[in-house]
Amino acid sequence: MIRDITIGQYYPAESRIHRLDPRVKIVCTLLFLVSLFIQNSLAGYVIATVFLGAVIRLSEVPLKYIVKGLKPIVILLLFTVAMNLFLTQGGGRLVHFWIFTITENGLRTSVFMAVRLMYLVAGSSIMTFTTSPNGLTDGMEKLLHPLNKVNIPVHEVAMMMSIALRFIPILLEETDKIMKAQMARGADFESGNIIQRAKAMIPILVPLFVSAFRRANDLAMAMEARCYHGGEGRTKMKPLKYKARDRMTYIITVVYVAAAFAAGRFADFKLWIF
Amino acid sequence: MEMIHAEKLIYEYDRRDEDGNIVGTNRAIDGVDIDIPQGSFVAVLGHNGSGKSTLAKHMNAILVPTGGTMWVDGRDTKDPAELWNVRQTAGMVFQNPDNQIIGTVVEEDVGFGPENLGVPTEEIWKRVEDSLRSVGMIEYRKASPNKLSGGQKQRVAIAGVIAMEPKCIVLDEPTAMLDPNGRKEVIRAVEKLRKEKKVTVILITHYMEEVIDADQVFVMDGGHIVMHGTPREIFSRVEELKSYRMDVPQVTMLAEELRRRGLEIPGGILRREELVEALCRLR
Amino acid sequence: MSIALEHINYVYSPGTAYEKQALKDVSLVIPQGQFVGIIGHTGSGKSTLIQHLNGLVRAASGRLLYEGKNIYEEGYDMRWLRSQVGLVFQYPEHQLFEVDVLSDVCFGPKNQGLTQEECEERAKEALALVGFPEKYYRQSPFELSGGQKRRVAIAGVLAMRPKVLVLDEPTAGLDPKGRDEILDQVERLHKETGMTVILVSHSMEDVARYVERIIVMNRGEKMLDGAPREVFRHCKELEKVGLAAPQVTYVMHDLKERGFDLSPDATTIEEAADEIMRSLS
Numbered sequence: 001m002i003r004d005i006t007i008g009q010y011y012p013a014e015s016r017i018h019r020l021d022p023r024v025k026i027v028c029t030l031l032f033l034v035s036l037f038i039q040n041s042l043a044g045y046v047i048a049t050v051f052l053g054a055v056i057r058l059s060e061v062p063l064k065y066i067v068k069g070l071k072p073i074v075i076l077l078l079f080t081v082a083m084n085l086f087l088t089q090g091g092g093r094l095v096h097f098w099i100f101t102i103t104e105n106g107l108r109t110s111v112f113m114a115v116r117l118m119y120l121v122a123g124s125s126i127m128t129f130t131t132s133p134n135g136l137t138d139g140m141e142k143l144l145h146p147l148n149k150v151n152i153p154v155h156e157v158a159m160m161m162s163i164a165l166r167f168i169p170i171l172l173e174e175t176d177k178i179m180k181a182q183m184a185r186g187a188d189f190e191s192g193n194i195i196q197r198a199k200a201m202i203p204i205l206v207p208l209f210v211s212a213f214r215r216a217n218d219l220a221m222a223m224e225a226r227c228y229h230g231g232e233g234r235t236k237m238k239p240l241k242y243k244a245r246d247r248m249t250y251i252i253t254v255v256y257v258a259a260a261f262a263a264g265r266f267a268d269f270k271l272w273i274f
Numbered sequence: 275m276e277m278i279h280a281e282k283l284i285y286e287y288d289r290r291d292e293d294g295n296i297v298g299t300n301r302a303i304d305g306v307d308i309d310i311p312q313g314s315f316v317a318v319l320g321h322n323g324s325g326k327s328t329l330a331k332h333m334n335a336i337l338v339p340t341g342g343t344m345w346v347d348g349r350d351t352k353d354p355a356e357l358w359n360v361r362q363t364a365g366m367v368f369q370n371p372d373n374q375i376i377g378t379v380v381e382e383d384v385g386f387g388p389e390n391l392g393v394p395t396e397e398i399w400k401r402v403e404d405s406l407r408s409v410g411m412i413e414y415r416k417a418s419p420n421k422l423s424g425g426q427k428q429r430v431a432i433a434g435v436i437a438m439e440p441k442c443i444v445l446d447e448p449t450a451m452l453d454p455n456g457r458k459e460v461i462r463a464v465e466k467l468r469k470e471k472k473v474t475v476i477l478i479t480h481y482m483e484e485v486i487d488a489d490q491v492f493v494m495d496g497g498h499i500v501m502h503g504t505p506r507e508i509f510s511r512v513e514e515l516k517s518y519r520m521d522v523p524q525v526t527m528l529a530e531e532l533r534r535r536g537l538e539i540p541g542g543i544l545r546r547e548e549l550v551e552a553l554c555r556l557r
Numbered sequence: 558m559s560i561a562l563e564h565i566n567y568v569y570s571p572g573t574a575y576e577k578q579a580l581k582d583v584s585l586v587i588p589q590g591q592f593v594g595i596i597g598h599t600g601s602g603k604s605t606l607i608q609h610l611n612g613l614v615r616a617a618s619g620r621l622l623y624e625g626k627n628i629y630e631e632g633y634d635m636r637w638l639r640s641q642v643g644l645v646f647q648y649p650e651h652q653l654f655e656v657d658v659l660s661d662v663c664f665g666p667k668n669q670g671l672t673q674e675e676c677e678e679r680a681k682e683a684l685a686l687v688g689f690p691e692k693y694y695r696q697s698p699f700e701l702s703g704g705q706k707r708r709v710a711i712a713g714v715l716a717m718r719p720k721v722l723v724l725d726e727p728t729a730g731l732d733p734k735g736r737d738e739i740l741d742q743v744e745r746l747h748k749e750t751g752m753t754v755i756l757v758s759h760s761m762e763d764v765a766r767y768v769e770r771i772i773v774m775n776r777g778e779k780m781l782d783g784a785p786r787e788v789f790r791h792c793k794e795l796e797k798v799g800l801a802a803p804q805v806t807y808v809m810h811d812l813k814e815r816g817f818d819l820s821p822d823a824t825t826i827e828e829a830a831d832e833i834m835r836s837l838s
Binding site for chain 3: 321322323423424450451453454455456480482519520521523524525527528531532535537546547549550553554556557
């Protein structure tokens with residue numbers, strides 16, 4: 001059933017990572033992603049693995065959840081690996097059959113690429129697993145606050161994001177209901193070619209849009225009735241404040257990025273072709 | 275002092291054709307005079323499209339009159355400088371429980387109003403706790419609104435209004451989308467608030483059972499107030515109510531039917547015990 | 558010519574934290590032509606139950622026989638079943654989507670593979686059955702009043718000419734007059750066409766006035782099943798599960814307790830008035 005889809009996959013727990021300020025998690029995740037791109041050495045990857053492993057351990061999110069999160073990128077992963085494997089030339093020739101050639105450089109690049117992609121997804125999913133959707137939008141709002149000066153409505157965008165998160169489950173349920181109701185009138189969503197199937201979606205999409213607009217209207221009215229008038233003069237029930245552990249996390253992450261970069265530059269070692 | 279006071283209130287909106295040209299105007303409210311004293315419990319009845327919701331929206335300055343004047347706690351709702359004061363004075367709860375909850379966590383939703391008012395953080399927490407307690411939802415403070423029943427969601431919505439410390443609460447058909455248990459929950463919560471916080475309550479509804487305890491009842495039809503009185507006075511005019519597409523509680527109906535058949539029963543019976551007493555006296 | 562449920566069980570989201578048994582060993586037979594009310598509060602399983610009737614939800618175990626054939630058998634034509642057992646959901650007007658009323662009502666027959674003329678003929682017949690005025694046939698369904706929208710939505714199901722009509726809370730959100738109008742219309746429909754009507758509601762007052770049989774659902778189980786007056790005799794048990802008999806039933810019980818010589822079985826105002834008049838004379 002469509003209702004089983006989970007979006008904004010928050011894993012509720014009280015771990016040390018969960019308790020961090022959302023801003024720290026956003027910034028450190030970005031730093032981690034950058035660290036994966038500025039180096040391409042075995043030593044660097046070893047350090048990244050240790051760092052990521054430690055964070056996963058501290059977050060108390062079961063490893064199985066994180067592996068599950070990699071599923072959607074399997075195709076992308078295979079595609080990247082294949083492209084790198086066969087198209088990168090240079091170094092000694094390892095395998096050759098028909099028109100395909102695998103070189104040492106090809107193998108090296110594709111393995112590093114695969115690891116990099118998996119760490120990218122795992123790293124960012126740790127952030128979403130340990131930060132509530134509201135925490136994320138709050139953190140974004142605060143981080144992007146300086147953009148207000150160049151007339152980007154940061155508060156409004158954050159508010160929209162958090163409302164969207166609240167309404168996704170409601171609209172999914174509604175889709176389910178409308179689908180069932182149209183099926184009760186004999187609608188068929190499963191057979192036919194692409195065009196027929198796309199056409200069969202109209203009886204679902206039109207009511208869904210009508211309902212979404214009605215909800216938006218109602219919600220806007222309810223917000224106004226509760227004196228909402230943008231971010232101006234607004235206080236926060238849960239204001240974000242940096243604590244010692246947040247500063248500590250920044251330091252650790254920066255040290256990690258520097259170490260990964262330096263290791264690749266000055267202390268790299270070779271293992272076979274890698 | 276009048277909490278709500280309206281004089282010759284008129285609200286018109288344009289009727290447009292397919293191209294957006296104005297082809298005429300509709301009057302949703304047509305010359306309404308209303309007086310609601312501070313601390314009272316007032317019910318407004320009317321069928322769908324009678325203008326009762328439009329009237330409710332005037333009390334919170336979501337709509338401003340196109341003719342006449344509406345004062346909320348002495349403030350003219352047409353005055354833009356008073357807009358936020360009016361909205362804080364008269365809080366509003368709407369019909370659809372899903373479409374008025376903004377937060378993804380119950381307590382954050384209740385804090386939304388105070389945040390908008392610029393209330394300091396510690397004070398917000400105090401108000402959130404206090405108002406969740408008064409509607410009996412404190413144990414759900416960390417829950418996601420999506421996991422609550424309709425009646426619980428409406429109680430959260432009421433808590434969200436209470437946290438803004440209004441003098442008056444306008445409930446616009448808060449029970450129309452709920453099942454009987456949810457309806458009872460909400461009405462009980464409103465009752466408790468009325469007693470504890472002494473707020474003025476204006477309940478818009480078409481469920482007759484909910485208005486029995488009201489101090490005054492207004493019945494609307496076609497944008498006019500067509501009946502006005504205590505519940506007992508209103509419910510003794512069964513035929514007139516029916517002509518406005520309204521209904522009366524089943525007990526009142528039975529009493530009326532027995533009266534019609536010649537029994538001497540007083541008019542406007544509201545409760546089951548009253549009818550039983552009246553019948554016992556006849557024996 | 559009937560619907561028979563045999564030991565139907567249904568579990569929501571099995572194997573997850575939200576697992577919940579929605580139906581527990583439900584067995585019942587609904588003969589053709591009956592006017593049945595299903596009552597229960599939110600979460601009692603009544604909505605899940607009716608979605609089994611046209612195969613939208615498949616039981617975890619048990620059999621469902623429509624006209625003697627098990628619908629869970631391989632190769633059973635579910636789309637045909639859905640045209641036979643018409644299901645009108647709660648707030649059905651939320652499913653309207655076409656540019657005008659007539660084409661919206663045509664959606665069902667079109668899915669049955671009928672020609673344009675046949676579709677329109679059936680749509681007009683269905684709209685007439687719900688008492689929808691002809692002059693609005695070409696109007697957008699979104700511009701109608703709440704009550705009229707609901708009529709159109711019900712017609713959308715009737716246009717498939719079902720033998721069984723299932724209505725989930727058809728009066729939700731309507732005002733008292735609108736509620737009576739829809740229910741009167743459904744009653745007329747039942748009389749004129751002889752189709753089976755299954756009315757899901759949480760209002761005892763509504764149901765008692767119209768149906769010949771009431772099924773009370775509680776926590777996924779069938780709790781009571783019988784004629785209204787039989788069911789309301791259990792008003793104490795009903796209250797325990799958060800339901801209530803009609804107010805008049807309570808008045809009659811009170812009167813009997815106070816020594817009136819009457820039968821407390823009345824479920825409608827007329828019956829109650831007759832009985833009180835009789836006992837007083």
